[in-house]
Amino acid sequence: MNLVRAAAAAVALIGIVGCSLVEPxxxxxxxxxxxxxxxxxxxxxxxxxxxxxxxxxxxxxxxTPELSPPAxxxxxxxxxxLTQAVSGEGVTVELVADPMADDRDQYGRLLRYVxxxxxxxxxxxxxxxxxxxxxDADNLTRTAAYQDARDSAQDGQTGxxxxxxx
Numbered sequence: 001m002n003l004v005r006a007a008a009a010a011v012a013l014i015g016i017v018g019c020s021l022v023e024p025x026x027x028x029x030x031x032x033x034x035x036x037x038x039x040x041x042x043x044x045x046x047x048x049x050x051x052x053x054x055x056x057x058x059x060x061x062x063x064t065p066e067l068s069p070p071a072x073x074x075x076x077x078x079x080x081x082l083t084q085a086v087s088g089e090g091v092t093v094e095l096v097a098d099p100m101a102d103d104r105d106q107y108g109r110l111l112r113y114v115x116x117x118x119x120x121x122x123x124x125x126x127x128x129x130x131x132x133x134x135x136d137a138d139n140l141t142r143t144a145a146y147q148d149a150r151d152s153a154q155d156g157q158t159g160x161x162x163x164x165x166x
Contacts, residue, residue, distance in 0.1 A: 029097030031115070036086045036093050041067045042078025042130060043122075044109065045086065047095070058109040060098055061146045062122040062131040065160065073164035078130040085121045092117050098141050113142065126150050129159020132166075 034047040037054070042064025045057050059082075065072035067079060086093055095112035097103070105111055114121045123142065125131040126149040133150045137143050154161045 029099045031094045031096045033092060033094050039079060039083045039086065041075065042082050042125065045082070045114070047093070056107075056109045057095060057112050057114070058105055058107075059122045059125075060101055060111050060113050061134050061137045061140050061142055062125055063134045064125070064131045065164070074130070074160035077159070078125065081125060081128065081130040082121065085116055085124065086114065094118075100139050100141050120145075122146070123149055127153060127158075129153040129156075129161050132160075 032049060034049050034055075036045050036047050038046045040046065040056070043059045043062050045059075047055050047057055049055060064078035064082075065075035067075045094115045095110065096115055097112055101111050103111065120142070122131065123145055126133065126146055133143075133146050137146065140146075153159060156162075160166075
């Protein structure tokens, strides 16, 4: 089973890296170019802003399986997919605010969409079966696109949808 999950993760990573440009179809808030310092898990990163400030960022609209004990099914694969998506030379990472979302969550993390070279990473993680739609995402600007991506991944048993019980 681990070999099947590893193969599925590799295929999904190729999909994220080779994804097409997402044309903005919504009215999102301000964007800020950042450097990603560390990926915490499949939906959280530490970044350094242009002003030199270190921030923990929770990606808007998605939820991924946890890594912390007990590790959940597909947690490692989701983390690897996010790491691949935000890493590499010449990668431009932007944090994009959503005017419909709070600025921070109850833990003090910034709540932002993450885009790499103008591609919505959260959307791609959902499309590739690495992430669920966040349970409180109903009022976000990009919810409809995320729901469509989730439905497609779920119908196709892509990634965690085919490998994990939920």
